[in-house]
Amino acid sequence: MLINPTIDMLRELGLYGMATAFQELEAQSEARGLEHGEWLAMLLEREATMRRQKRFEARARAAKLRQNAQIENADFRAARGLDRNLFMALAGCDWIRKHHGLLITGPAGVGKSWLACALGHKACREDFSVAYHRVPRLFAALSLARGDGRYGRILKSLARTDLLILDDWGPEKLNDDQRRDLLEIIEDRYERRSTIVTSQVPVDRWWEIIANPTLADAILDRLVHNAYRIDLTGESMRKQRPPVASENTEA
CATH class of the missing domain: 3.40.50.300 (P-loop containing nucleotide triphosphate hydrolases)
Incomplete structure (x- = not known):
């Protein structure tokens, strides 16, 4: 599977957390045994975490x-x-x-x-x-x-x-x-x-x-x-x- 087009599309959509997590999971041999639902859950969790961090950083700068x-x-x-x-x-x-x-x-x-x-x-x-x-x-x-x-x-x-x-x-x-x-x-x-x-x-x-x-x-x-x-x-x-x-x- 070619992962670069998928990563590029995630970044184009502004899903930078998912793109980073996708790269990391793809590089881990043990992650290949995960079910599709588990992959998706991990990608979404990384995206949510990154967005929370960015919101905090923006709030802190404005404060x-x-x-x-x-x-x-x-x-x-x-x-x-x-x-x-x-x-x-x-x-x-x-x-x-x-x-x-x-x-x-x-x-x-x-x-x-x-x-x-x-x-x-x-x-x-x-x-x-x-x-x-x-x-x-x-x-x-x-x-x-x-x-x-x-x-x-x-x-x-x-x-x-x-x-x-x-x-x-x-x-x-x-x-x-x-x-x-x-x-x-x-x-x-x-x-x-x-x-x-x-x-x-x-x-x-x-x-x-x-x-x-x-x-x-x-x-x-x-x-x-x-x-x-x-x-x-x-x-x-x-x-x-x-x-x-x-x-x-x-x-």
Whole structure:
């Protein structure tokens, strides 16, 4: 049997996983004893696996996560109050399916951004769309967008994302534009999508950051309602790291 035309046709149809698996199976003498149904099942499984991997890679590129963090590398030994059971339950991503939120607070260096990125990475693997933004830079981008006509498009993009990570919020007080931006973002996503917010400032002081009683009540009511909480404590984990550490290791 000439296999090259078959492989070429599979690739022409965009079935690259099946083409690769076909080549590999054809080269294995033991595979020649497989039934046709077994061959087909193996080819389809390879194609499905490759497509899942490509979707994940595309999701991860679009997310632009700050750190290459993975939940398998989470450090539960550090004395910072991280509840292992809660974190691993969050890693299952059911809270994203139910459009709940997550608030991660704690002092600098205890791993807030890392944990948020690890959950974002897992969400990408579960085929959710993810977007990571440092809050100061997002506000700056929205300010510029008002002048060049992109403001509405950015808000729509943020609203459509399954999981939005708003990292490093506070401690500076918001100005009028930033308060309105935050309300628009949270209002669009409330009970429709999931949001992670990380901050060095405890949740009970977020009202002070917003610095407008009416908008603070509206924003916090939507942020805190149906949101899980991870309140970290302790000293910076960076002080405990060796001078050179892998980017996959939690910091």
